[in-house]
Amino acid sequence: MLLFTYCSIPDRPDHELPVHGTPAFPVACYHCSLAVRHFAWQWHDELELIVILEGTATICTDTSQHRLQKGEGIFINATILHKLSPASSNSCRLYSVVFLPKLIGGSTDSIYWQSYLYPLISDMFRPFTPLSPDKHWQAEILEQTKDVYHICQSRTPGYEFSVREKLSKAVFLLTSNPSHIHRHHNEKLLRDTIRIKRMLQYIHFHYQEPITMQQISESAGISSSEALRCFHASIGITPIQYVKQYRLECAAKQLESTSEKVNTIGKVCGFREISYFTKIFRDTYGCTPSEYRKRKNPKDKEADT
Numbered sequence: 001m002l003l004f005t006y007c008s009i010p011d012r013p014d015h016e017l018p019v020h021g022t023p024a025f026p027v028a029c030y031h032c033s034l035a036v037r038h039f040a041w042q043w044h045d046e047l048e049l050i051v052i053l054e055g056t057a058t059i060c061t062d063t064s065q066h067r068l069q070k071g072e073g074i075f076i077n078a079t080i081l082h083k084l085s086p087a088s089s090n091s092c093r094l095y096s097v098v099f100l101p102k103l104i105g106g107s108t109d110s111i112y113w114q115s116y117l118y119p120l121i122s123d124m125f126r127p128f129t130p131l132s133p134d135k136h137w138q139a140e141i142l143e144q145t146k147d148v149y150h151i152c153q154s155r156t157p158g159y160e161f162s163v164r165e166k167l168s169k170a171v172f173l174l175t176s177n178p179s180h181i182h183r184h185h186n187e188k189l190l191r192d193t194i195r196i197k198r199m200l201q202y203i204h205f206h207y208q209e210p211i212t213m214q215q216i217s218e219s220a221g222i223s224s225s226e227a228l229r230c231f232h233a234s235i236g237i238t239p240i241q242y243v244k245q246y247r248l249e250c251a252a253k254q255l256e257s258t259s260e261k262v263n264t265i266g267k268v269c270g271f272r273e274i275s276y277f278t279k280i281f282r283d284t285y286g287c288t289p290s291e292y293r294k295r296k297n298p299k300d301k302e303a304d305t
Contacts, residue, residue, distance in 0.1 A: 020099070020100075025160055026099060029095065031149070034057060040083065040249060041083045041242075042081075043081045044098065046078060046100050048075070048098045049148075053094055055086065055092030063189070068130070071142075072142075074130050097145050120174060144169055151166070199230070199231070201219075202216060203216065203239070203246060247270045266289070
């Protein structure tokens with residue numbers, strides 16, 4: 001189950017919002033508890049800071065995978081394709097702070113943008129930076145991230161100034177301490193990433209409808225065989241397997257957060273046959289949809305399925 005505490009937005013869907021927070025204050029803070037499910041593959045224009053509070057998490061990008069332990073964290077640069085999931089059967093709790101660079105950079109002709117923000121977000125060799133409490137400057141970023149979360153929760157008068165100050169400090173520490181990830185950046189990788197994003201976006205918008213391999217590949221302007229190659233290289237599964245996985249994740253979220261009938265949820269999430277929905281749900285989560293709902297909401301009674 002995913003539990004969220006919000007700084008400035010009412011909900012967070014399975015795929016990324018165009019903007020986290022509000023246009024006037026583009027920052028959002030999340031308190032997440034990862035169990036069986038995980039975030040779908042996502043990317044956004046915002047920068048993101050994550051701190052692991054309990055358990056272990058796995059962060060995947062289109063080129064690598066990292067395991068994060070309690071007390072560790074990670075900085076994820078803008079537009080980087082990534083996915084977060086628990087590293088084991090045990091749950092994992094974390095804080096996530098997501099913010100647009102302009103929150104602290106201001107206009108593009110400011111010294112903050114030109115000397116700090118733009119060099120950071122345009123650095124193709126820094127898609128992310130793992131953060132360890134054992135390194136002083138990284139430990140300081142982890143503390144700044146936790147402070148931002150608590151400040152947003154308090155909403156005391158003028159808290160926006162404190163948030164911007166803390167995030168500015170984190171960005172300064174990142175730009176002052178180069179920590180480049182070994183990444184083979186070439187035209188082929190860039191092209192594949194763009195194609196994957198287009199196909200994922202198509203799936204995220206159309207998962208409730210029947211989707212074919214041809215439709216997915218056409219959304220990126222490539223052949224079905226090339227779409228298969230791109231997915232295997234970046235995601236590790238086929239596009240159709242991802243569609244099924246994404247539909248199941250959406251169904252699980254609805255089972256947790258709504259009282260809709262199981263049949264209705266299955267159909268809304270793209271499953272035309274309830275028997276097939278029940279079978280693959282059991283194969284993935286180890287229980288039927290009804291049992292899953294009762295486990296996540298033991299006080300709620302199941303509606304007529």
